[in-house]
Amino acid sequence: MFFVFLRFAEHRAKAGALMAQHNAWLARGFEAGLFVLSGSLQPNAGGAILAQASDRAALEAMVAEDPFVAEGVVTAEIHAISPGRVDERLSFLAA
Incomplete structure (x- = not known):
């Protein structure tokens, strides 16, 4: 399992023009079963993805x-995580 942090960088101003393509890329990751969760880093710092x-x-x-x-x-920063303790509601992530 991995956490992927997408932190805004030099060309942040291009985000609006590329948002539809970025969202299509996210959809592909979810459809492939690779991405489990995605969302924004707060406050307005970029995004994060939980990947299986x-x-x-x-x-x-x-x-x-x-x-x-x-x-x-x-x-992009990719961090591997080996779950040691998991709430039963998320036990499928530890499999």
Whole structure:
């Protein structure tokens, strides 16, 4: 499991023009079963994704396809996490 942090970068002003493409990229990640949750970093700092992936390289390749990443709107940080304790409502994430 991974947390992906997309923090606004140098070309942040391009975000509006690329939002539809970024949202389509997010939809592909959810449809593929790779993304479990996405949302905004507050206050107005970028975004975050919880990804369920067994292959870090595949996740890195997917993140590189994000138009926000490709155009320098955000920088991506990928952090692996090995759940040690999980609320029963989210037990499917620890599988």
